[in-house]
Amino acid sequence: RIAYVNGQYVNLRDAAVNVEDRGYQFADGIYEVCEIIGGKMVDFPRHIARMQRSLRELRIAEAMPLTSLKVVMQEVIRRNRINYGIVYLQISRGVAHRDHGFPSPDVKPSVVVTAKSLNFAKNQATAAKGVKVITTAENRWPRVDIKTVGLLPNVLARQEARDKGAYEAWYVDADGFVTEGASCNAWIVTKDGKVVTRTAVSGILAGITRAVLIEVLASMQLKLEERNFTPAEAYDAAEAFVSSASQIVMPVINIDGKPIGDGKPGGIATRLRQEFHKFAA
Numbered sequence: 386r387i388a389y390v391n392g393q394y395v396n397l398r399d400a401a402v403n404v405e406d407r408g409y410q411f412a413d414g415i416y417e418v419c420e421i422i423g424g425k426m427v428d429f430p431r432h433i434a435r436m437q438r439s440l441r442e443l444r445i446a447e448a449m450p451l452t453s454l455k456v457v458m459q460e461v462i463r464r465n466r467i468n469y470g471i472v473y474l475q476i477s478r479g480v481a482h483r484d485h486g487f488p489s490p491d492v493k494p495s496v497v498v499t500a501k502s503l504n505f506a507k508n509q510a511t512a513a514k515g516v517k518v519i520t521t522a523e524n525r526w527p528r529v530d531i532k533t534v535g536l537l538p539n540v541l542a543r544q545e546a547r548d549k550g551a552y553e554a555w556y557v558d559a560d561g562f563v564t565e566g567a568s569c570n571a572w573i574v575t576k577d578g579k580v581v582t583r584t585a586v587s588g589i590l591a592g593i594t595r596a597v598l599i600e601v602l603a604s605m606q607l608k609l610e611e612r613n614f615t616p617a618e619a620y621d622a623a624e625a626f627v628s629s630a631s632q633i634v635m636p637v638i639n640i641d642g643k644p645i646g647d648g649k650p651g652g653i654a655t656r657l658r659q660e661f662h663k664f665a666a
């Protein structure tokens with residue numbers, strides 16, 4: 386496999402960043418994950434717009450022109466012969482002697498791009514069965530709207546889920562509302578057919594998949610409610626699911642040990658999963 390690191394295409398096993406890279410030392414960087422279908426990036430413009438926003442919010446300089454970045458990402462996909470999978474882009478504030486404050490402006494951001502194939506049949510099989518989630522206390526910083534590589538709370542939450550035999554953990558904030566999953570947005574469908582997900586105003590990353598799903602819902606004449614919901618409301622929901630670039634729509638059949646609906650993937654989640662790629666661009 387081939388990776389792109391700061392201007393060069395290298396074998397993944399040799400790909401490395403400097404030990405004084407601020408991404409490595411301070412998690413001082415951002416990332417994006419974009420789905421690849423038929424060798425092409427899905428919703429690339431939206432991912433790039435979010436990347437630019439993350440960089441702006443952290444005052445990290447744009448590493449290279451967007452057109453070049455697109456070419457690099459396409460080239461990594463091509464060199465790895467990815468048909469279905471994901472491409473990963475990481476940009477850090479660059480390499481400098483360890484000091485918490487920003488380095489001098491002539492330190493250039495580091496850019497890394499990798500890509501990997503995913504097993505489509507395996508993902509479909511997982512979606513056909515549905516997955517279990519647990520809830521856990523929100524313990525992340527308030528700026529989860531920025532897609533930073535500072536993911537330690539997410540790592541611990543995902544492992545807590547795994548240790549409990551679940552696929553994902555949903556965070557619950559101090560007010561008792563679900564925010565999102567460790568690496569996905571959280572959704573429920575009420576018994577009267579309304580699709581509910583938290584507003585992107587606070588507490589969540591504004592998922593690209595989430596934004597596209599909102600358009601899919603409208604086209605399917607489904608009712609959307611962007612509002613907070615509690616674990617108790619989720620336990621009692623007709624359906625639940627999660628969304629992200631790597632899973633698109635993954636039905637949730639059990640939360641904290643309680644079966645959701647009839648304990649099988651819901652009809653709306655399943656239809657959304659099928660319709661999604663008609664809208665993604």
Ligand code: PDD
Nearest residue numbers: 418567568569570590592593594629630
């Ligand atoms: N995760 N919330 C969090 C905390 C995420 O990490 C992600 C994405 C999402 C969904 O965003 P999108 O639909 O744009 O992928 C929500 C990526 C896939 C990851 O970390 O691998």
